[in-house]
Amino acid sequence: xxxxxxxxxxxxxxxxxxxxxxxxxxxxxxxxxxxxxxxxxxxxxxxxxxxxxxxxxxxxxxxxxxxxxxxxxxxxxxxxxxxxxxxxxxxxxxxxxxxx
Numbered sequence: 001x002x003x004x005x006x007x008x009x010x011x012x013x014x015x016x017x018x019x020x021x022x023x024x025x026x027x028x029x030x031x032x033x034x035x036x037x038x039x040x041x042x043x044x045x046x047x048x049x050x051x052x053x054x055x056x057x058x059x060x061x062x063x064x065x066x067x068x069x070x071x072x073x074x075x076x077x078x079x080x081x082x083x084x085x086x087x088x089x090x091x092x093x094x095x096x097x098x099x100x
Contacts, residue, residue, distance in 0.1 A: 004037045006030055009090045012073065012083060022078060023063070023070035024053075024089055031068040038095055048096040053089055056081040059096065 010025040026034065038047040046061040051071060058077050062069035071091065073083060083089065 005092055005094045006034060007090065007092045009088055012085050012087050012089060013070070014085045022073040022083070022085060024073060024091055026062070026069040026071065028068045034062065034069060034093075034095070041095065041097065049093040050096055052092045053077070053083070054081045062093075 008027055008030045010027055013023050013025050015021045015023065034047060035042075041047060043061075045064040047069065048059070048061050049071075050057065050059050056077055058074070060072050060074075062071060064070075071093070077083070
């Protein structure tokens with residue numbers, strides 16, 4: 001897997017389950033590029049990444065959903081970066097090699 005970085009903008013979406021979860025939706029075109037770059041590195045469809053939103057860096061795994069990826073936004077990350085639901089964000093992410 002090449003050391004690739006992706007930068008994109010997308011909406012913050014809320015999924016209401018037993019507790020609310022928030023995600024940054026990756027555009028379909030970028031999701032397609034990420035899927036190709038991460039071929040063989042997925043684990044149950046998820047892709048390990050390092051993410052930067054503003055001055056906040058964190059690691060997570062992208063979730064596949066409806067032909068695109070979603071970036072999970074933990075409460076600590078949302079507070080640190082001042083992220084609110086229903087806003088558009090710009091993020092950069094880098095694929096992280098999964099240890100086998």
